[in-house]
Amino acid sequence: MKTPSLYDSKKILNIPVTDISPNPNQPRKQFDKETLNELADSILRYGVLQPITVRKSHTGYELVAGERRLRAAKLAGLTTIPCISLDVDAVDSGLIALVENLQRRDLDFIEEAEGLATLIKAYGLSQEEAARRVSKSQSAVANKLRLLKLSPEILYILRENKLTERHARALLRVEKEEDRLNVLKYIIENGLNVAKSEEYIERLLKQKPLSQTPPKAQAKKSPFFAIKDVRIFLNTVSRGLGMMKSSGIAASCQQSETENDLILTITIPKSRA
Template identity: 45%
Template sequence: MARKALGKGIHALIPEETPVEEVLNLDLSDIEPNPYEPRESKEDEGLPELVKSIKEKGLIQPLVVRRRQSGFQLICGGRRLRAAKMAGLEKIPAVVKVATDSEVLELAIIENVQREDLDPIEEASAYRNLMRTFGYTQNEVATKVGRDRSTVANMLRLLELPEKIRSYIRSGKLSSGHGRALLAIKGNPARLALAEKIVRRSLTVRDIEKEASKSKGRKARRKDPDILNLEMEISQLLGTRVRITTGKKKGKIEIEFYTRDDFDRILYLLREVTSE
């Protein structure tokens, strides 16, 4: 599914009702980095082209910053700021806005996600950062960044993979689809071995799904539609991912939580249900 592109104007980032102070030409030395920058890797193959464009035409789209005691703090436009420094600019246009810490993080993530500037692992880490820092549920994160909850949940699952596999996904040697398929393999040693095989042989996601079936010694059994409906119903009720596993004599319900506050929220909801 194609991502919704960010508009060209600054209003695409800042809704009209959001307080904006003014647009200024700021000294680059007065702008400190965004502490919530979601991009983990600062390497960018397209940066030289942006530097060249800035040298020839200047910076067309201003940065977004907020005031701090010692100057200004970047909200959006880290890539443009780096390119401006490389281009030798001394001043740069910036929109100064009023923003809380959570709004700074949200805007930085939204800008990068919608511009497709984040690799899948950076995107997943950004979602987890929102949840851990501000106690958001998966549903709330999905609403903030304009994604389906299932998309957010699938991205977060990538963080369960070993670091070596995550590095392959960051570098583009593996896709997020490969990563999700590897999660079906039991045990990290087997996942790592298969990941190396994917890189060596350029295997497809479908190839990995076949390997996952073989590793189980049988074709994966389809989950009962009634169980799937129950999982969805409970997930919507609790605002988090729920898995139901059934056996011949017993079963298991797994409820995910990401912070202590998230755990307390889920516990409160469960107590409310049982008290009715």
């Protein structure tokens, strides 16, 4: 990262919000509407107190860090926003966005893991190099990435129910997807904290394999899980397209609906844009 010269030529500019495109490597995916509205109200009263950071792109400017402030500024009706233009490449831009969110603790543990994975895959970084760039130990990065061994459905349910990273780590001890879903359902329905969840999983693992549990003893798959399948699929498609775009592949997706169906048309060019 070009840290020594990063801010040497910084200059605060007032740039039209319409000239700023999103950062394709933005690790934060979840933005709470209520807190965004609160920030928009604050901006209306006091203005944008801290400039966002951008870098020049072929279409104008690309956001480096500060998407929450940019979204709130648009909600507040601002036509321009104070910015600091940085001389960074795409790798550094993604890293800055990730590091800023980590420092502000704006990311949930899933977004943090997905952000690290995106940077590693898109730019060919080793775990050790990624760890150095975000000021974490290699083991800490490895532990974060292990969380992505959980399926998108499991991760979605963890997030929707505001369960913790330690809940997720405990689930990694359960090998089969169906067993993980059953364990997760039990944890949610019984409101188990981390310690109780770990104790429950430990007891199950000491018994015979979960897959050998008599069918009557296994709970049927709850509608709680089934009704989220479409949203989980759409989130997975969106993440996949985002990674392709960040790698220079101009993939796109068009969505339409009929009375009974949701229709997705995905276009992937045979060569990079």
